[in-house]
Amino acid sequence: MTEKEDKMNVEKAILDAATEEFLSKGFSGARTVAIAEKAGVTHAMLHYYFRTKEKLFECIIDTVIKELIDSVTEAYKRQDASLSFEDRVVAVMNAHLDFIIAKPQLPSFLFMEIFPSTENFKLIKEKASSALGSLNTQLKEALESANNNEEIDNISLPMLISDVVTLNAATAISSQLATKLLNITKEEYVAMRKQENEILIRKRLKK
Amino acid sequence: MTEKEDKMNVEKAILDAATEEFLSKGFSGARTVAIAEKAGVTHAMLHYYFRTKEKLFECIIDTVIKELIDSVTEAYKRQDASLSFEDRVVAVMNAHLDFIIAKPQLPSFLFMEIFPSTENFKLIKEKASSALGSLNTQLKEALESANNNEEIDNISLPMLISDVVTLNAATAISSQLATKLLNITKEEYVAMRKQENEILIRKRLKK
């Protein structure tokens, strides 16, 4: 079945190239000819497989969103139930950061391209709702029971999530500036921020 | 001098329209005809005054950057010297947030359009270096003397600045999601985040 493999290879090559192009340049900045070139196919092939630029874009958002959601839910599932609430939050936060760092353009792409568009946002909300819904209730329970057992400072769940997402997203985005602004490598900067984010969250949760 | 006023009006109208268009859609998403229309002039006028889309873009980055830098330095200058280090940091942070919130697309625009481009980044670094340099030394002195008088937890200056910028930028960006995700207004969300950011920073600075 070399034909089917070939077909998958072509499709995958286009998808990979498209992901890179869309994430780095945004929808309007991306060029379909550039994607085709990067994928090593004629640009007619791109239209043959995905019809339009919009459809191709939708395909890559779908997978990107799926990967993002999975990374968080997986990280939470893997948690040791015996850990304290504080330790669990930190562990999920770090797993989330590791995923984001692998695709550092993702946060600004989401903010620029996906969130402002009501339609795309609907899509992401649908995909995320079930996963985030259960994560939410789990966290809620953990926070409530933690308040009984541990000494947790008063904090609302939305603000806690906002803190984590905020710190991680900004870490990923600003990591691209690290080498340009400070005289350190991206990896050094990320390591510093990881430590700093952990300090911030731990201090925040302590009474 | 109605002619010069008129000229200024046309120029300003184009610049204002361009700022809105570029900030919300990015360079490649922006359309010069849309800018001209918004400004109420023919699109030939746009080229007459600014020659090219690129040149117009450079003009608006210049002013945007200048306003951003000024907002921070002004906020720092206005500070009461009798305040504690912690209070001063919080005051500057809040002033910074107020400015950003007025142009909520600014952070994602900077991250998407300016920072990735080495050339544009050079520009912003030049413009910011003198202002940020003096701010930096002022903060450094304040931090050192604070460590003698007050009880400040160990933190490096880059990380402190990174914390503040990070939290504020993310607040502005995510505020656009507030109404879509949580059932609250943007203003309510910003107020909540402002409070939360202040708690985070104060706790971070305390030993």
Place this chain on the structure above:
DNA sequence: AATTTGTTTAACAATCCTGTTAATGACAGA
């Protein structure tokens, strides 16, 4: 009034970019 200077308009040119199509090739099943 004539000239000059700078502003504005409308039409047009040129290019870039997306998407199509018709022709060709490859290959599986009848």
Place this chain on the structure above:
DNA sequence: TCTGTCATTAACAGGATTGTTAAACAAATT
């Protein structure tokens, strides 16, 4: 081997978008 289907290519069509130009116009200067 013939036929039909799918993959691929090259060339092109259409439209959007940026940028130019020539002519009209307004205002100031001589």
